[in-house]
């Protein structure tokens with residue numbers, strides 16, 4: 001009855017499960033400890049600045065904000081100003097024609113994956129290569145063609161007591177004519193891994209040699225919101241597509257994403273915007289424009305948002321060591337983003353069961369098996385992992401970790 005595309009949505013994705021959990025919280029009712037979703041912290045200094053910026057939008061602008069369609073590429077004055085910031089402060093050779101506003105970077109990925117991946121004019125399936133699993137849950141199901149994503153498990157490196165890190169498996173990663181683009185989240189959601197400059201350069205070369213773009217998902221990264229704690233740089237050029245978002249600056253409700261790419265790609269994405277939404281909602285762009293009139297947004301990322309999460313991440317890892325350190329647990333090193341990725345190598349049940357036990361006790365986390373989009377075969381390691389957000393107040397995280405420790409004990413998890 002439905003198309004192949006429609007039928008793919010009959011299987012409830014991890015993203016849907018996660019957003020349903022968030023929706024239940026938004027409806028109120030039960031007091032849940034939400035360590036599951038991607039909601040950012042409410043950082044008082046940032047909230048105050050957003051409110052001031054919003055108040056500074058003249059009442060007369062209401063008409064141009066709400067009563068007319070904006071341009072399909074995004075609000076022109078915002079594209080001009082943002083490209084100027086990226087050029088003058090971040091050294092990217094980007095002009096307004098290299099930028100596009102979308103309804104959140106989730107929407108950017110749907111457009112980009114289907115722009116490049118899928119059946120080409122010669123009838124061949126061309127895939128999006130995600131070089132290192134675990135990867136972002138939201139990439140799953142974003143290809144209209146079936147089997148559009150492909151991925152390889154990361155290599156596991158034990159870096160210290162209770163700590164590990166994934167590395168790209170360059171012996172296996174090859175970009176061939178089967179691939180239409182390469183995409184990596186940096187920092188990575190769910191793991192907090194930041195692929196190094198050297199690893200990024202290798203991926204860039206592999207993509208360049210194959211003549212395909214490298215898409216870097218900077219939802220947490222540079223130049224904003226700047227939630228990066230490891231040394232990392234990112235130079236944009238026309239072979240690279242960078243996806244940015246206002247969400248983790250603290251504005252997820254405004255659903256505003258930004259794509260930086262060569263003008264030919266931006267032109268195609270503009271047509272997709274026009275077809276899908278006629279024009280993106282201008283509220284996020286207009287708020288940012290007002291904010292940028294008063295504030296240096298890149299400095300806010302560097303000096304307010306990044307340090308807030310760096311401190312929260314240190315406290316969160318310390319809490320894990322304190323409350324789980326007696327067990328055989330490992331945490332991925334926290335190099336960026338807003339999550340902890342925990343690994344229980346001797347978990348006696350699938351992690352979905354642990355998730356359900358925790359949910360029954362009012363603690364929401366995300367089970368690890370959702371984070372392998374594109375893997376050709378199951379990777380049992382993911383079924384021993386879970387993702388926790390540390391963006392919420394520390395007492396909530398500690399309360400959740402205590403329940404997790406109790407449930408592990410109830411499952412006889414080894415100490």
Ligand SMILES: Cc1ncc(COP(=O)(O)O)c(C=O)c1O
Nearest residue numbers: 038104105106185189219245247
């Ligand atoms: C890695 C990554 N990419 C993209 C997104 C989508 O963000 P948004 O659509 O809110 O811009 C998220 C959201 O959590 C994310 O974690």
